[in-house]
Amino acid sequence: MTKRITSGRAWVYGDNVDTDAIIPARYLSTSVPEELAPHCMEDADSSFASSVRVGDVIVAGANFGCGSSREHAPIAIKANGVSCVIAASYARIFYRNAINIGLPILECPEAGAAINSGDELEIDLAAGKITDRTNGKIFDAAPPPEFLRGIFASGGLVPYVRERLADK
Amino acid sequence: MPRTMAEAIIASHTKDAVSPGSVCQVRVDFAFANDITGPPAVEEFKKMGARRVFDPERCAIIIDHFTPNKDIASAEQAKRARAFAREQGLKFWEVGRLGVEHAFIPETGNALPGEIVLGADSHTCTYGALGALGTGMGQTDIAAVWALGETWLRTPETIKVALRGRPSEWISGKDLIIHLIGMIGVEGARYMSLEFHGEAVAEFSMDDRFTISNMAIEAGAKCGIFVPDEKTLAYAAARKSRDFTPIYPDRDAKYFRTAEIDAGAVEPTVALPHLPGNARTARECSSLEIDQVFIGSCTNGRASDIETAADILRGRKVHDRVRLMVIPASYEVYNEALDRGWIKIFAEAGASVCTPTCGPCMGGHLGILAEGERCVSTSNRNFVGRMGHKNSEIILASPKVAAASALTGRVTDPRDIG
Numbered sequence: 171m172t173k174r175i176t177s178g179r180a181w182v183y184g185d186n187v188d189t190d191a192i193i194p195a196r197y198l199s200t201s202v203p204e205e206l207a208p209h210c211m212e213d214a215d216s217s218f219a220s221s222v223r224v225g226d227v228i229v230a231g232a233n234f235g236c237g238s239s240r241e242h243a244p245i246a247i248k249a250n251g252v253s254c255v256i257a258a259s260y261a262r263i264f265y266r267n268a269i270n271i272g273l274p275i276l277e278c279p280e281a282g283a284a285i286n287s288g289d290e291l292e293i294d295l296a297a298g299k300i301t302d303r304t305n306g307k308i309f310d311a312a313p314p315p316e317f318l319r320g321i322f323a324s325g326g327l328v329p330y331v332r333e334r335l336a337d338k
Numbered sequence: 339m340p341r342t343m344a345e346a347i348i349a350s351h352t353k354d355a356v357s358p359g360s361v362c363q364v365r366v367d368f369a370f371a372n373d374i375t376g377p378p379a380v381e382e383f384k385k386m387g388a389r390r391v392f393d394p395e396r397c398a399i400i401i402d403h404f405t406p407n408k409d410i411a412s413a414e415q416a417k418r419a420r421a422f423a424r425e426q427g428l429k430f431w432e433v434g435r436l437g438v439e440h441a442f443i444p445e446t447g448n449a450l451p452g453e454i455v456l457g458a459d460s461h462t463c464t465y466g467a468l469g470a471l472g473t474g475m476g477q478t479d480i481a482a483v484w485a486l487g488e489t490w491l492r493t494p495e496t497i498k499v500a501l502r503g504r505p506s507e508w509i510s511g512k513d514l515i516i517h518l519i520g521m522i523g524v525e526g527a528r529y530m531s532l533e534f535h536g537e538a539v540a541e542f543s544m545d546d547r548f549t550i551s552n553m554a555i556e557a558g559a560k561c562g563i564f565v566p567d568e569k570t571l572a573y574a575a576a577r578k579s580r581d582f583t584p585i586y587p588d589r590d591a592k593y594f595r596t597a598e599i600d601a602g603a604v605e606p607t608v609a610l611p612h613l614p615g616n617a618r619t620a621r622e623c624s625s626l627e628i629d630q631v632f633i634g635s636c637t638n639g640r641a642s643d644i645e646t647a648a649d650i651l652r653g654r655k656v657h658d659r660v661r662l663m664v665i666p667a668s669y670e671v672y673n674e675a676l677d678r679g680w681i682k683i684f685a686e687a688g689a690s691v692c693t694p695t696c697g698p699c700m701g702g703h704l705g706i707l708a709e710g711e712r713c714v715s716t717s718n719r720n721f722v723g724r725m726g727h728k729n730s731e732i733i734l735a736s737p738k739v740a741a742a743s744a745l746t747g748r749v750t751d752p753r754d755i756g
Contacts (some may be wrong), residue, residue, distance in 0.1 A: 186524055186613065190721040195700040199404060199411035201378035201477075213723035233525040233558060237721060238700070239460040241378065241476035262529050262560055263460055267476035317361040317490065331386040331482045 176253035178225030182287040185231035192243040203249035210246040224251030229285045235264025244268040258282045270327040276311035340588035342496040343563040344531035347471040358495045367453035369483040373401040375458035376419040382481035392487030398429035400439040403696045408703040437668020437694040440464040440636035447577035451566045451584040466551035469566035494531040494560045495594035501538035503602030511546030512736035513607040515553040520617025528558030538601035545640040552637045556614035606751045609734040623749040630713040631662045631744040635699045638716035639667025643737040648680035650741035651687040657747035662689035663705045714743045
């Protein structure tokens with residue numbers, strides 16, 4: 171299960187970060203997390219994969235994860251040890267994919283506007299509370315929609331379906 | 339309660355209450371993945387403890403992205419997809435007999451009016467052209483659908499797109515959808531359904547409608563649906579792989595908002611790098627020199643797209659500086675291009691004609707761009723690095739603009755080539 175409290179540095183990006191930026195298609199002849207990880211954000215920020223540390227947080231603007239349905243995108247982010255993505259809003263396929271594979275995501279437009287790259291963040295995932303320790307600001311993200319709690323409670327879509335199949 | 343297309347289709351597939359924002363457990367009519375998303379979907383399917391897909395006639399894997407296998411890794415992916423398809427008896431076609439999924443699935447009658455069709459590929463929204471609710475998901479979601487035959491959908495709000503007037507002969511579905519995305523923005527329909535109405539709809543062929551629905555996701559939409567008319571029903575009836583029941587919106591359905599477009603005023607339109615909403619008229623961009631032109635993809639690789647490009651290129655030569663790649667989106671299209679002499683026209687013009695594949699659209703293979711190169715492409719996305727080097731550029735355009743640009747070596751309005 172995901173840790174309730176997590177902390178790390180912010181990597182701040184703009185609006186419309188697309189899945190080709192998150193993981194270019196030229197690397198999609200694999201879906202192994204460790205093979206995807208070194209190419210994450212390669213065309214948008216070549217320093218990301220080599221410098222990101224376990225616990226770090228991606229902070230972005232609107233429509234994060236737009237474009238292709240490739241689940242390789244949240245997989246590549248998660249495989250780099252990113253503890254959470256905070257965005258003003260998400261493209262719907264990325265949103266489903268992140269939940270399905272257990273990458274924590276929070277929706278919070280105010281955080282994206284106020285957090286700077288490199289800020290130290292502390293995040294209470296269950297409460298949706300984001301603390302920027304560098305500038306002292308605190309943000310409340312929208313809680314996950316109620317209907318997803320069944321999938322959360324099972325620990326992702328795979329165990330959720332496994333339970334459903336066992337019930338049948 | 340009166341319903342939009344999306345609401346009515348969801349209501350016909352669920353026992354849950356349907357209204358915008360409501361989450362419904364829906365029955366799924368057809369669910370598929372491709373050679374990139376299929377193999378990991380198979381892994382997730384096994385991890386779920388599933389043994390058989392819910393109905394092999396309603397599940398498929400289409401190997402189209404990196405096929406014919408571009409390297410050993412992609413050959414292994416196709417091999418894993420093929421093995422699972424054989425094991426489960428689900429629908430599977432070999433290279434030489436299929437095509438780019440969103441051209442091939444409608445051709446084979448595997449997406450039909452009134453249905454819910456889900457694919458592990460974002461351009462699954464293409465089937466809105468048939469009056470179906472088609473939408474893309476990730477591979478784990480599709481694995482779950484294969485296991486259960488159902489999934490959850492959030493009922494989308496609907497934007498009514500009223501297409502007024504009469505488009506000129508130079509305007510295709512591509513010009514119209516780029517124009518619309520330019521109007522409402524790349525997240526202007528995020529999580530929503532686009533529903534196309536208006537007298538101009540009748541002027542657009544099924545191929546044009548597929549193009550329009552295909553790019554609904556480039557405005558963030560979950561789906562982009564046309565109300566079935568005579569053209570839809572004739573297309574579906576001639577190709578259906580199972581029975582279907584068309585669904586229509588209620589006259590007094592409630593829409594989130596209405597966007598009006600005078601189709602008669604739309605000009606040949608392109609999208610400049612690096613967003614599909616970066617719309618300009620082709621004439622505004624006529625100073626931009628280009629290195630490559632790609633005509634094909636799930637957006638614009640259908641018969642009328644290839645025909646219109648052949649008409650412009652007939653008896654002419656591709657510009658010395660330019661390489662033109664033409665990739666019919668399926669073997670049905672490829673064979674028609676052979677029969678009707680279009681491939682000969684391309685060959686004589688100095689173009690390269692390739693076997694059906696997604697190929698260069700997402701930088702897979704066959705026509706990757708080098709640093710600093712610029713390509714006019716009939717595909718759907720012009721994101722940074724999408725077709726190759728991160729410092730290459732993609733300009734999205736209709737087949738007419740693409741063919742005209744291949745002749746002149748710069749972005750060209752087809753009305754300007756004489």
